Every structure is written in C-alpha cells, then in structure tokens.
Amino acid sequence: MALHVYDTRTREKRLFETARTGEVDMYVCGITPYSPSHLGHARCYIAFDLIHRWLEASGWTVNYVQNFTDIDDKIINKANEEGIDFLEVANRNIDDYYEVMDSLNVLRADHYPRVTEVIPEIISMTESLIEKENAYVAEDGVWFSVESAPEKYGVLTGQSIDAVRAGAGGRVEDSGKRDHKDFALWKNAKPGEPSWPSPWGDGRPGWHIECSAMSLKHFGEQFDIHGGGHDLRFPHHEAEIFQSECCTGKEPVVRYWMHNGFVNVDGEKMSKSLGNFWTVKDALKIYDPLVLRQALLNAHYRSPIDLSEQLLEDAKGHHAKIVHAYGHALVITEQAKKAGLRDAPRLPTADVTSTDFLANKLGLLEKLLQEAAVAMDDDFNSRQALSKVSNGARLIPKILESEDIDERDTAAFALYAIDWLEEFAGSVLGLLPEKDIAMAVYDPNLDPARQAIKDDVEQLLARRAIARAAKDWESADEIRDALSDMGVTVKDTPDGVVWTLD
RNA sequence: GCACAGAUAGCAAAGCCCGGUUACGCGAUGGACUGCAAAUCCAUUUCACAGGGGUUCGAAUCCCCUUCUGUGCUCCA
Structure with missing residues (x-):
C-alpha cells in the first residue's frame, strides 16, 4: 500500500503524489513567540515531525519550512509590559521553542523564516494583489477584498459566504475595511509601534500574508503539504488560499492541507482562560520528554487527544x-x-x-x-x-x-x-x-545515580536480609520503607533481591 | 444560528473511506512467585459499536432522520 494522505480541502484521503518526483515541499505554520511553548505546540510539531520522518523513511526528500511570527500584537504588548524591545520577547521564546522541541526529539526543519526577514516579499505580494484588484488601500493599511474571489470562501471549513454575509459586521466601523470579511495585508503603525517602510506608509504585515509570502519564496507557486493546528483552518489558511491563489493565478496552491487535532484536558480544549494550561516545561518536570512524546503519538494526528x-x-x-x-x-x-x-x-x-x-x-x-x-x-x-x-x-x-x-x-x-x-x-x-x-x-548497575548510593542501599538490604531470615517482618518492612523514602523500590524476585531507583 | 468533527465493551482508543475476520492497551478476576507487598509471567475478561429507520445474503462500516458532545465562525498549534 502506498501512502495516502487526508486533505482538508477535498475532505478525502488520497494517494500521496507530489509535484516533483521524490521531493516533498512541506510548510507548517509555526508559533507566535510571545510566551513559552505549551503542550498544544508539542502535539502539533511532534505530529508534523512524525510526518516528516515517515516521508523521509519512505524515500522522499523533504524540504521542511516552518515560520516564526516574530512581530504581532501580543508580542508588542508583552514587550511594552516589560519595557523591552519586541525582538527580545520573540527571541527569548524562540529559544524556548528550540530547547523544548529538541528535548522532545523533534527534528529541525530546513528553514525557519521570520516575518521580519521577509518584509520585502510581503510588500511585493501585497502590491501585486492591489494591482489585480483583490486588495485595496485604506487609511489604516491595505485590506484583502474577500468578495473579489467569493468562490474561494469556505473551502476549508465549508462555511458559505452568504451565511457569513448575513452575520453582523459591526467591526467595519472602526477600521478602513469595506466589508467585515476582509482581512489586513498591511497595517499602518500606531505611534510607538515597531514598523517598516512601505508604499502605503510605515507599518507591519497582517497576520496571514507572511505564510503566503514565505511559501512562495521557498517553494514557488504551488507546493505539496501545508500543515498547522486545526484552529488555523479559518481564517488563517483560508486567507492564505485567497492571497496565494489570487496573486499567482495558480490553483490549488497546496496539494494537501493537513490539520492536527487539539490537546484537550478533561474533554475541553486546553486554554489559558480555562486554567487547564500546561507549558511543555511544566509537563517535563513530571514526565520524561520521550514519554510525553509517546503519549502524544498515541492518538491519530487528526483526532483530539x-x-x-x-x-x-x-x-x-x-x-x-x-x-x-x-x-x-x-x-x-x-x-x-x-x-x-x-x-x-x-x-x-x-x-x-x-x-x-x-x-x-x-x-x-x-x-x-x-x-x-x-x-x-x-x-x-x-x-x-x-x-x-x-x-x-x-x-x-x-x-x-x-x-x-x-x-x-x-x-x-x-x-x-x-x-x-x-x-x-x-x-x-x-x-x-x-x-x-x-x-x-x-x-x-550502569546508572551513575545508582552507583552513588549503592553502598548505603546494599548495607540496608543486608540488614533487611538478616531481619527476614529471623522472620522479623516488622524490622524488614521498616527498612523497606526507609529505602522507599530514598526513592528506592525493593523487589524480592525468585532470583534474589532487586532494587530500582525512581 | 451556521459550519466542521465526533459518539465504539468498566476506562481509554483503533477499525469506518475499500461492508463479511482478532484490535492494541489499562483495569478487573484467577493462577504462578511472595512472610506480606511490589514487580514479572500465564490464563480469563474475545460478539461493544449513541438512538431510530432503510439498503444488503450480511453493517460499527453505506444512505436518511433524531439526540447528545466538542470545536470553529475574534487572537490561538
């Protein structure tokens, strides 16, 4: 049986065929580094690590790109709170990301582009979308006009444009967008915000455009796999489809859209507001990283866990x-x-x-x-x-x-x-x-930590053996309890006494 | 409200796309081993698929309806 992969866009599992023989271009949405990595991140990147590894084991050469959204409202807020530069916040959390993912045995991607490094590409893509009349310039930035390509609406989530059209569009008022479904390609800077020069004034990219620009830069107009969390299907990935396909005129931009399921705690989505939130480092205080990895591989990647x-x-x-x-x-x-x-x-x-x-x-x-x-x-x-x-x-x-x-x-x-x-x-x-x-x-016996306490333990065990021989169970159990307090578990096997260290 | 998932034995979770066969595991029970535990090993727990219709020789699996749950529709892996 050859590899079959489920594609969110067509909602079917199909034979995996890449654009170029033997090569897989795979893009996975990375983190916004405004806080340390949590278990949801672990699940996502372990899932795509597995996919990465299996593709390679199956003989493909995988070109794996994963981005860092290193400029964003939450990063700016965090930087303001701490009175430091936004890049300091981003770098700190990117370091944390690498550290925990390495410990979880997640292999590195080939490239980790950052938004702040692809500003020129983003600007040129935005220009192209304006030229094609899929985007328009407003007071506060550049917006993508969803109505310019209505057939692309809801391709990942099945939502009809009419249903959303009927919904309230209250937020149109406080922004320059013409329609509440439109999304930002470029946001002009408010005073004090980090910004980059552009034809429309100083500002920064909207959230969705970076992935389109990066995948275009690294892979070209069409590529094989685009992955990310289940929640990113809308609006993020649908926005990418609008941007990329309108910009290049090529469809589909992605052959297989892959979305991993969420981490739940007691049946509910893990989230900060519910107080059931774990960072990876919290979890690693209790569990070995490879045990955590195994637990997260213990469900199919698309199922919630x-x-x-x-x-x-x-x-x-x-x-x-x-x-x-x-x-x-x-x-x-x-x-x-x-x-x-x-x-x-x-x-x-x-x-x-x-x-x-x-x-x-x-x-x-x-x-x-x-x-x-x-x-x-x-x-x-x-x-x-x-x-x-x-x-x-x-x-x-x-x-x-x-x-x-x-x-x-x-x-x-x-x-x-x-x-x-x-x-x-x-x-x-x-x-x-x-x-x-x-x-x-x-x-x-090969464990150094065990070597360190070996003599003490053996001494106690010898005393316990004497007590047991005299059928003095009380003393024997006392010694066993004492050892237990040291983290030592005693097992009386048919081959003699064996002890393990926690 | 709309959309997308899901509902499987005590628990947990595959199988569903490609109808007909055992999931795997935990737990439990019995046994071996033990002074007792722990651990380990062996055996048993092998016809459960949300509910109701339908298609079929045959349905957890396909079709229709209903109920319930989660998620998305605003930032999110």
Whole structure:
C-alpha cells in the first residue's frame, strides 16, 4: 500500500503524489513567540515531525519550512509590559521553542523564516494583489477584498459566504475595511509601534500574508503539504488560499492541507482562560520528554487527544518496555563482544510459518514492521504503528532470554533486535533514548545515580536480609520503607533481591 | 444560528473511506512467585459499536432522520 494522505480541502484521503518526483515541499505554520511553548505546540510539531520522518523513511526528500511570527500584537504588548524591545520577547521564546522541541526529539526543519526577514516579499505580494484588484488601500493599511474571489470562501471549513454575509459586521466601523470579511495585508503603525517602510506608509504585515509570502519564496507557486493546528483552518489558511491563489493565478496552491487535532484536558480544549494550561516545561518536570512524546503519538494526528494522567502513565509503561528491550539487546551485544563472539550473524530466513524457533520469531517481527508501515501509510496512523512496536518490544526480551537458542544465536539476534528497534521506534517514531541511557534502564548497575548510593542501599538490604531470615517482618518492612523514602523500590524476585531507583 | 468533527465493551482508543475476520492497551478476576507487598509471567475478561429507520445474503462500516458532545465562525498549534 502506498501512502495516502487526508486533505482538508477535498475532505478525502488520497494517494500521496507530489509535484516533483521524490521531493516533498512541506510548510507548517509555526508559533507566535510571545510566551513559552505549551503542550498544544508539542502535539502539533511532534505530529508534523512524525510526518516528516515517515516521508523521509519512505524515500522522499523533504524540504521542511516552518515560520516564526516574530512581530504581532501580543508580542508588542508583552514587550511594552516589560519595557523591552519586541525582538527580545520573540527571541527569548524562540529559544524556548528550540530547547523544548529538541528535548522532545523533534527534528529541525530546513528553514525557519521570520516575518521580519521577509518584509520585502510581503510588500511585493501585497502590491501585486492591489494591482489585480483583490486588495485595496485604506487609511489604516491595505485590506484583502474577500468578495473579489467569493468562490474561494469556505473551502476549508465549508462555511458559505452568504451565511457569513448575513452575520453582523459591526467591526467595519472602526477600521478602513469595506466589508467585515476582509482581512489586513498591511497595517499602518500606531505611534510607538515597531514598523517598516512601505508604499502605503510605515507599518507591519497582517497576520496571514507572511505564510503566503514565505511559501512562495521557498517553494514557488504551488507546493505539496501545508500543515498547522486545526484552529488555523479559518481564517488563517483560508486567507492564505485567497492571497496565494489570487496573486499567482495558480490553483490549488497546496496539494494537501493537513490539520492536527487539539490537546484537550478533561474533554475541553486546553486554554489559558480555562486554567487547564500546561507549558511543555511544566509537563517535563513530571514526565520524561520521550514519554510525553509517546503519549502524544498515541492518538491519530487528526483526532483530539485528551491528555489525562492515565494516558501519560500508560505511555510511561509502554515507553519503558521499548527502552528496556533496546537496553537488553545492547547489553547482550556488549557482552558478546567481550566474550569474543564474532559479530557475524547467521540468522535464519524470517518465516512465520517455520517451526524453527528463531526463523519463526524473526518472521513475527518482520510482520509487525510491515504492519506498522501499512499503518503509517494510512494517513500516518501512529497509534496503530505504536501498538506494533509495543508488541515487538514485548517479544524481543522473550527471545533474548529464550533457552531455545544458543549464545551465538542470541548475540546475533540482539544485533537484529537493535536494528529492528532503531529502524522504526527510533528513526520513525523518535522514541529511543541514547544507548547508554537504554542500557542503564535494562541494567541499573550502569546508572551513575545508582552507583552513588549503592553502598548505603546494599548495607540496608543486608540488614533487611538478616531481619527476614529471623522472620522479623516488622524490622524488614521498616527498612523497606526507609529505602522507599530514598526513592528506592525493593523487589524480592525468585532470583534474589532487586532494587530500582525512581 | 451556521459550519466542521465526533459518539465504539468498566476506562481509554483503533477499525469506518475499500461492508463479511482478532484490535492494541489499562483495569478487573484467577493462577504462578511472595512472610506480606511490589514487580514479572500465564490464563480469563474475545460478539461493544449513541438512538431510530432503510439498503444488503450480511453493517460499527453505506444512505436518511433524531439526540447528545466538542470545536470553529475574534487572537490561538
């Protein structure tokens, strides 16, 4: 099955075909950096990161552009509040963006253009729209006339122009626009505002025009994917369609409009006003970034996701399983190297129908990977793909511990398992940590934090062992509680006492 | 009001486009292991698809109607 992608404009999933063979031009609306990144941003950019990764894994070369709206009312307000330059506010929050997205293992886009860097392109596009009579100059700036291209109204949201025409248009009065549906291409500066010179006076761009100008600059008149949050469909993306298509005369400007679902908390949209708002950094105080990533990949990108504690706890457990399998295979590989076992795997041919233990298991793993690929090809169904990876992650340790295969086969299989995990859980889903971290998860003795308290813990455990031998359960449990206070969990397994550090 | 989504077993969430097959997971229950826990493993929980009509040999899946929920229509990922 070849990749199929859902397009918001045509409201159908269709075979993914790009304008240029082997290349994907992908533009995703970036943030307005007036405050630190929140979980909604994390969800959006993880979703498009997954899309980015899968396209590349499928053999396309992706040209990924994501903008920063570094001049805007909210940034200006923030700068005024703090008495600093607007660029300081923008830069600070852009730094925060990079920092948290890096920690969430979001690969960088190829370009991050900023509005303040494309002012000339915006001006020339605006001039062109005025010339074509799709836009007009007013006292307070330049406006796009929606009625100049009524057939483009509502193409993403299904709203009819008549319905909106009937709505109240009260705000027309306090601005230079002729019709309440019109939107600003250029806003003349009010006193004290940052501004750039233009043929219509000093001012700054309207919100929507930047994306049209940037995509035109980087990709030309038509491109493959335009992504962003569900909320951006209207008016932002519809405005872009007006601007770009009226300016170039080419339709459609975008082959596939892709919109990610929102993050909800307890069934409601996460928002500052509802008080259920999380910045990424807040969440990272509680959860490992890769766990958060896994939680957010646990829903299809177009569905809303309810970020509950249960979801996060589930993700934590599943993620641990994957990392554990990875660490296990890595440790066995290390041991095999030390034992002088040659890295010359002679694994049997994968075959689910085989009665040979290893051939059969390899067949199962191959099948899981194929199923994961099918899921991804079906409009990036990460939830489905994740369940395949989870199944594999559960299977791998069983094979590594199996007594049906000898040491040499185990070592050979460990190398295979590492590849298996890195190919999909790592490269595509972006869920694998660094190797040494994974090994420390499997073999806690490799964890430096554990080393630091090792002696103290062992001492207490020795005392507990004595108490247990004397059936002095009270003292034994006291010691266990004391260890628990140190963050140490004691497990009495059939193979002896094992302890883990939170 | 208009528009767009959605409603699936105790919870959570795929499947719906391309009607006929098991989701995956959590939880629960039983068992193994335990002094007790925790953790782990095994087994069971395998005919649920908002309601009502219709099409069909057969519908969660297609069509119509109804109800409810969320979101957008102003800045928003």
